[in-house]
Amino acid sequence: MTTQKLTMTQALVRHLAALRVEMNDGTVQPYCGGVFSIFGHGNVAGLGEALWASRTDLPTYRAHNEQAMAHAAIAYSKAQFRQRIMAVTTSIGPGATNLVTAAALAHVNRLPVLLLPGDTFTSRAPDPVLQQIEDFAQGDLSANDAFRPVTRYFDRITDARQILTALPRAIQVMTDPANCGPVCLALPQDVQTQALDCPESFLQPETIRFRRPPADAFELRRATEALRAAKQPLIVVGGGVLYSQAWDALRAFAQAHGVPVVESQAGKSSLAWDHPLNLGAIGVTGSPAANAMAAEADVVLAVGTRLQDFTTGSHSLFAKATIVGLNVNSMDAHKWRSLALVADARVGLEQLSSALGAWVADAAWTARGKDLASRWEARVTALTIATPSDVLPYDAEVIGAVRDSLNDTGGNSGEHDVAVCAAGTLPAELHKLWRATLPGNYHMEYGYSCMGYEIAGGMGVKMARPAQEVIVMVGDGSYMMMNSEIATSVMLGKKLIIVVLDNRGYGCIQRLQLATGNPRFNNLLDDCVPEGGNPSEIDFAMHARSMGAGGVHVANVAELKAAMQAARAATKTQVIVIDTTHTRTTEDGGCWWEVAIPEVSERAEVKAAHLQYLVAKNAQRV
Secondary structure (H helix, E strand, O other), X not given: OOEEEEEHHXXXXXXXXXXXXXXXXXXXXXXXXXXXEOOOOXXXXXXXXXXXXXXXXXXXXXXXXXXXXXXXXXXXXXXXXXXXXXXXXXXXXXXXXXXXXXXXHHXXXXXXXXXXXXXXXXXXXXXXXXXXXXXXXXXXXXXXXXXXXHOOEEEEOOOHHHHHXXXXXXXXXXXXXXXXOOEEEEXXXXXXXXXXXXXXXXXXXXXXXXXXXXOOHHHHHHHHHHHHOOOOEEEEEOHHHHHOOOHXXXXXXXXXXXXXXXXXXXXXXXXXXXXXXXXXXXXXXXXXXXXXXXXXXOEEEEEOXXXXXXXXXXXXXXXXXXXXXXXXXXXXXXXXXXXXXEOOHHHHXXXXXXXXXXXXXXXXXXXXXXXXXXXXXXXXXXXXXXOOOOOOOOHHHHHHHHHHHHHOOOOOHXXXXXXXXXXXXXXXHHHHHOOOOOOOOEEEOOOOOOOOHHHHHHHHHHHHOOOXXXXXXXXXXXXXXXXXXXXXXXXXXXXXXXEEEEOOXXXXXXXXXXXXXXXXXXXXXXXXXXXXXXXOOOOHHHHHHHOOOXXXXXXXXXXXXXXXXXXXXXXXXXXXXXXXXXXXXXXXXXXXXXXXXXXOOOOHHHHHHHHXXXXXXXXXXX
């Protein structure tokens, strides 16, 4: 066996640099798109040296915040439909623990990212080193053990030779369609620099090819029988449809069998917004068309969705329907006593369609679905083209202006723009109102709904899709949580258009607060000024300019459209700020969402809300 004398991190980096993946279109590309790094004493001397040596084959990108750069790496993979990844490395201590939130986000969303935090010395000769966690009962514990519950695979490399097995295992997890998620290889400082005789074969890994597991014959027969008996079936699409790249199979199935389609946050853009059978968003943030038919469906074909509470209305929306769970992940396929159909989404849909033959849904059901879809399409237009002059705009009007700003220049926002968002009121409005024509043009992180994901995530999307305009829509609250990667996007030449909707605080949560019987408290900025304090005055446009981006504050929707056209013509990141109201939202659609209300309270409003809560729970699936 031919070997090379390499350090552990040199072997790791060269394996990553050499790794290739066969894409869905048959092309072969590098599996790892690069490494985000913030160096410190725990990774600069070891892994940093290895990254420098391989910088032409595996690019290294410097960021400004560890959590943010992990968000960017995760967004990159999501935009690539999980076929490619990025790695992230930090020093030990706070640099590493800053990654934990991002790891949880990736875990919830079933997205791959390779986390490479530095760790303390295995020799323990200099213990305790700077930033080391000391546990009085567990001598082998470090801060990196916090990654164990939020990663799919965790390993601490305590001997240089372990990388030969640990890294391939980590890659296997990230490329496993059922178990995909974040992995963490904790890299002690001394082991990073230790040498091993690295086999040449490790430096020439096989090309990755993704598996597409077919359905079990019994499960397929049972699912077919359930659908054949259905008169009013409905398809709920989740992110698994996009990750499987099953959009053509989905469209063919819906058309062949006359089954209306509804989209979860993760599944939105699987079917073009103007397809006659697309009823739009489902659930708490759903359209009236989708939710009306969900309430009447007798069989729900849940494809690639983990049936999150926002999708199911906390399991009240289609509580009486039989669920057929088509999912590559067995746990997701079996949720809520579903008839499990464990398979790749694309293969499963094709097998199921073939087994169903000429079967179609009840003609009146299909016709009603098309009628409701058409009515909702017209209603979206009406909601998003309003231009109020006497009141502050709300999110729907901003969404329409952003969308139509490309139409004004002769383009089609559904084909070109990628909308990125994560938390607050905007996910509800975008889920209902954004129009995506092509798969992946709606990029919402709503599994973890992590404030601060938006700008960093937008940068990751731009790195994955450089030819498209990436539009980050973010509230002032999320902007304040994490905005440092504006400077990174300028530094890297990754242009974003960031639209900041400033409603002066956490408007979304204040509405929830009031709806549950509570008074205004600790959400809007003006409610949070103590005696002796000063009202908050933040100039977001000036702040953006201070980081090298373009920044402008617009007075109304008309000015927003003009600013959007200027931003499209610009070559570097642009931030557009508009004042909005949190008191108006799109009332159409939506459904119950379980938020627990106190059983005991001094407030009559809370007592009344609790009684309503108990009534609503009666409709919940048990």
